[in-house]
Amino acid sequence: MLNFLEEWSFFGGSILLILIGLYGVITRKNMIKILISLALMDTGVNLMLVALGYVKAANAPILNSVVQTNTAAFVDPIPQALVLTSIVIGTAVLGLGLALVIKIYDKFSTLDISKIRGLKW
Amino acid sequence: MVNLTLIIAIPLLMSFTMPIFKMLNQKLPKVIALLTTAFNLLVLTANFSQIMDSAIIIELGGWQAPLAINLYVGPLALLAAFLINGSAFILSIYNLTQDYKFDDKFYLLFLMITAGASGMVMTGDLFNLFVFIEITSIAAYSLTAFAGRDSYEASFKYLVIGGIGSVFMLLGIGFTYSAVGSLNLAEIAASAGLINPLLLQITALLFLIGVGIEAELFPLNFWVPDLYTEAPTAVSGIMSGAVSAAGIYALARIFFTLFPAQSFLNYLLYLGAITLILGELIAYQQKNIKRMLAYSSLAQMGLIVAVISLGTEGAVRAGLFQLVNHSILKILLFISAGVLISAAGSKNIDDLAGLGSKKKTAAFGFTIAAMGILGVPFLNGFISKFMIISSSLNADQFLLTVLILLAAVIEIAYYLKVVQKLYFEDLKIEVKKTAVITIPVVLLTLMIFGLGIYPQLIADPLEKAAAELINNGSYIMTVLGGM
Amino acid sequence: MKFRNFLALIIVAVFAFIIFQAFTIVPAAGEITINKFGQADLSNRTASRYINKNVNSDSKKVIYKESSNLESGSANIVTSVVANYRSFDTLGEITVLFLAAAGIAIVLNLEKSEKSRFAAKEASLILNTGIKIIFPLLLLAGAYIFIHGHLSPGGGFQGGAVIATAFLLKMLADYKFEIKEKSITLVESAAGIVFVGLGLYGLITRGSFLENFLATGTVGELFSGGTIAVIYTAIAFKVGAELTNIVKSLIEA
Numbered sequence: 001m002l003n004f005l006e007e008w009s010f011f012g013g014s015i016l017l018i019l020i021g022l023y024g025v026i027t028r029k030n031m032i033k034i035l036i037s038l039a040l041m042d043t044g045v046n047l048m049l050v051a052l053g054y055v056k057a058a059n060a061p062i063l064n065s066v067v068q069t070n071t072a073a074f075v076d077p078i079p080q081a082l083v084l085t086s087i088v089i090g091t092a093v094l095g096l097g098l099a100l101v102i103k104i105y106d107k108f109s110t111l112d113i114s115k116i117r118g119l120k121w
Numbered sequence: 122m123v124n125l126t127l128i129i130a131i132p133l134l135m136s137f138t139m140p141i142f143k144m145l146n147q148k149l150p151k152v153i154a155l156l157t158t159a160f161n162l163l164v165l166t167a168n169f170s171q172i173m174d175s176a177i178i179i180e181l182g183g184w185q186a187p188l189a190i191n192l193y194v195g196p197l198a199l200l201a202a203f204l205i206n207g208s209a210f211i212l213s214i215y216n217l218t219q220d221y222k223f224d225d226k227f228y229l230l231f232l233m234i235t236a237g238a239s240g241m242v243m244t245g246d247l248f249n250l251f252v253f254i255e256i257t258s259i260a261a262y263s264l265t266a267f268a269g270r271d272s273y274e275a276s277f278k279y280l281v282i283g284g285i286g287s288v289f290m291l292l293g294i295g296f297t298y299s300a301v302g303s304l305n306l307a308e309i310a311a312s313a314g315l316i317n318p319l320l321l322q323i324t325a326l327l328f329l330i331g332v333g334i335e336a337e338l339f340p341l342n343f344w345v346p347d348l349y350t351e352a353p354t355a356v357s358g359i360m361s362g363a364v365s366a367a368g369i370y371a372l373a374r375i376f377f378t379l380f381p382a383q384s385f386l387n388y389l390l391y392l393g394a395i396t397l398i399l400g401e402l403i404a405y406q407q408k409n410i411k412r413m414l415a416y417s418s419l420a421q422m423g424l425i426v427a428v429i430s431l432g433t434e435g436a437v438r439a440g441l442f443q444l445v446n447h448s449i450l451k452i453l454l455f456i457s458a459g460v461l462i463s464a465a466g467s468k469n470i471d472d473l474a475g476l477g478s479k480k481k482t483a484a485f486g487f488t489i490a491a492m493g494i495l496g497v498p499f500l501n502g503f504i505s506k507f508m509i510i511s512s513s514l515n516a517d518q519f520l521l522t523v524l525i526l527l528a529a530v531i532e533i534a535y536y537l538k539v540v541q542k543l544y545f546e547d548l549k550i551e552v553k554k555t556a557v558i559t560i561p562v563v564l565l566t567l568m569i570f571g572l573g574i575y576p577q578l579i580a581d582p583l584e585k586a587a588a589e590l591i592n593n594g595s596y597i598m599t600v601l602g603g604m
Numbered sequence: 605m606k607f608r609n610f611l612a613l614i615i616v617a618v619f620a621f622i623i624f625q626a627f628t629i630v631p632a633a634g635e636i637t638i639n640k641f642g643q644a645d646l647s648n649r650t651a652s653r654y655i656n657k658n659v660n661s662d663s664k665k666v667i668y669k670e671s672s673n674l675e676s677g678s679a680n681i682v683t684s685v686v687a688n689y690r691s692f693d694t695l696g697e698i699t700v701l702f703l704a705a706a707g708i709a710i711v712l713n714l715e716k717s718e719k720s721r722f723a724a725k726e727a728s729l730i731l732n733t734g735i736k737i738i739f740p741l742l743l744l745a746g747a748y749i750f751i752h753g754h755l756s757p758g759g760g761f762q763g764g765a766v767i768a769t770a771f772l773l774k775m776l777a778d779y780k781f782e783i784k785e786k787s788i789t790l791v792e793s794a795a796g797i798v799f800v801g802l803g804l805y806g807l808i809t810r811g812s813f814l815e816n817f818l819a820t821g822t823v824g825e826l827f828s829g830g831t832i833a834v835i836y837t838a839i840a841f842k843v844g845a846e847l848t849n850i851v852k853s854l855i856e857a
Contacts, residue, residue, distance in 0.1 A: 007641045011627055011641055015624065018623075019620050022616055023616045025285060026608070038284045041288045042288060049291070051641060052296075053299075055642065062680045063679040063680075063823060069667050070657070070665065074681065078298070078304070078650065081685040081693075085694070089287070095708055096280060097280050099708040099712050099853070102711075103273045103714075130800055134804070136702075141790070183812040184660060189659065190690055229703075230707070253696060259707065266710060276711075302650060303649065315635060319625060320629055
């Protein structure tokens with residue numbers, strides 16, 4: 001049981017985060033909530049990437065006075081580097097989204113996306 | 122030979138410096154944007170003959186090819202890069218007559234959307250592709266918002282759908298990396314045969330969602346009409362002419378080179394055909410001219426994807442030729458429609474009536490481009506349409522052929538409606554002063570006639586690009602070498 | 605409304621079904637699939653080459669504080685991936701942030717706001733004094749994080765974020781506190797130019813964009829890693845300036 005939990009809490013959990021975010025993006029009408037859902041999806045996929053590079057009982061990929069040589073077991077450094085990039089990109093998108101929300105609220109006095117009827121088919 | 126990294130590095134340098142240029146002189150940003158795109162075209166031209174000979178691999182950071190990031194510039198990438206930078210160059214000429222608020226920021230975003238799209242077509246690394254897609258789309262989100270008011274909503278929609286797409290793309294990258302252990306496109310392609318088929322399908326679906334957004338595929342394209350309608354003309358032009366071309370390139374790279382399988386191509390074929398028919402049908406009903414162009418652009422993207430995914434060499438060549446033509450024609454359409462709109466002060470097609478006698482250049486440009494899209498002989502669209510129909514018949518796809526012909530009929534109806542309004546109806550409104558667009562219209566018209574009368578101009582690059590796409594073995598061999 | 609939720613549920617369920625299958629695959633002989641959790645097989649991943657620092661040179665044992673003149677001299681392997689092996693990605697990444705900062709500034713300033721804003725009030729004495737004490741410390745911590753990016757966890761992005769936090773706190777405490785737009789822009793541009801300039805210098809002298817052109821020193825020393833430290837410093841300044849710029853734009857909106 002414990003084994004199962006350990007194995008699935010990361011893969012399953014991160015996929016669940018993505019799916020919850022997806023559900024939120026589709027169903028929510030408040031633009032702030034849509035952005036929060038998007039941030040959830042981002043977090044989920046970042047966790048997923050790190051989990052894909054995880055090696056049980058291995059060290060963080062840094063040489064220091066304890067882990068002195070590169071023959072020791074390390075977790076995969078590449079997903080961590082990718083996640084760094086992906087976090088920054090997520091932040092950038094989120095910031096831009098929030099700025100747009102501020103402006104839309106200014107113009108239409110509502111955060112409800114279904115009430116803004118500027119553009120439809 | 123000039124190092125091709127400069128195509129990305131110089132625009133980056135220039136956009137980082139853009140605020141300083143603005144401090145020096147108010148007019149400098151436009152000129153810098155024009156010079157940078159011209160420089161990019163020169164670099165591409167300088168490398169032309171060598172790339173036609175054999176593909177160039179550029180190792181970044183001095184690390185040997187499959188192990189870190191490398192650029193791969195073969196005939197296909199060269200063709201796409203020419204399209205992207207050519208579009209940017211012509212739109213920069215157009216921009217000389219435009220005034221934007223915050224013009225330093227506008228031009229730095231404009232340069233970055235170009236560099237991002239160029240990076241998308243040149244990169245040989247999966248994650249790097251993702252980074253360039255993000256650069257392109259973030260620049261596009263911001264550029265869309267330049268028109269104020271309704272454009273914020275269009276931008277927000279695009280941002281949300283783009284955000285979802287990037288999550289799925291990243292998930293696909295994670296799966297691929299975990300299975301293959303590399304991010305290099307060639308290495309992944311080399312071991313694609315070993316990947317478990319189910320995993321391959323799942324990953325392909327994730328990539329389709331991620332890249333399909335840029336390539337404007339159904340059902341991920343509902344942001345497109347809003348964006349093209351609301352964004353400034355130059356932005357609609359670059360999105361339609363360059364970014365969607367880069368999207369198609371990325372899609373082709375993933376489904377031809379990375380995961381070559383006929384079943385995936387069949388799905389793409391269906392998606393493309395649906396996009397084509399839906400796009401044309403909705404375009405026919407539009408009263409707003411920019412919206413009409415947007416749906417027409419969608420439909421063309423669908424057509425190109427459908428034809429390329431037929432997978433035969435002739436079909437791929439026809440699709441690529443159509444892609445080139447589409448970029449040229451759509452930019453001309455958007456530029457002239459932009460002038461007509463600002464002359465009439467309205468985006469409604471009915472309000473454009475009679476402008477043909479007042480705004481001669483714009484009306485002429487619109488008409489020529491519309492004729493090109495319809496496939497009138499001696500214009501470039503004729504030859505690519507002909508190639509498309511003959512290749513789809515050769516591939517025994519009668520249904521697709523019928524759909525393409527049907528789409529062409531619908532196209533004729535709604536484009537001629539506008540042309541007829543322009544020339545054969547009386548002027549109803551007061552004509553406002555507009556920008557002068559003679560130079561870009563002349564350049565684009567020359568290209569349209571040039572490609573229409575001497576299609577051999579582009580025959581050789583097209584053939585080599587199609588061969589490169591069909592045969593992914595040479596791609597793998599070039600990058601991996603003797604490994 | 606109900607229908608929409610139902611539809612969303614179906615879409616999510618389909619995705620869940622599809623994606624979860626990826627983890628339950630039992631590969632046939634010779635097939636490859638996703639590594640099981642905790643069992644990532646590094647030996648056939650590119651990562652092993654980065655860990656052993658043998659992308660261009662031969663494999664040899666790397667010993668902390670002893671080995672010198674390696675192809676990438678950073679003790680923190682994630683850093684050597686971010687700022688050396690895959691520095692082109694990192695260049696793209698700071699560009700994304702730069703574009704977002706520009707975009708936010710445009711969106712918020714393009715049209716005058718039609719709504720009246722709440723008037724800003726003086727923050728409490730505790731906040732004000734506390735931030736006065738903590739501000740220089742935060743700057744110091746940020747500088748430490750990015751300068752030691754190649755030795756310990758941290759680096760340019762983290763350091764830059766800490767520095768931006770310092771300015772955010774300052775803006776919270778004192779509503780009259782204002783950084784000149786021009787100086788932020790100059791720092792942002794200069795840092796970006798330094799990064800691309802390093803790349804171009806590598807291209808001219810060594811023949812490859814972003815190639816390291818400095819001695820890599822001994823692993824684990826402060827002065828090691830070649831261009832990594834310079835790149836990370838540029839990134840820290842750029843990220844700090846960009847995040848400050850974003851925060852400033854959002855506060856002033």
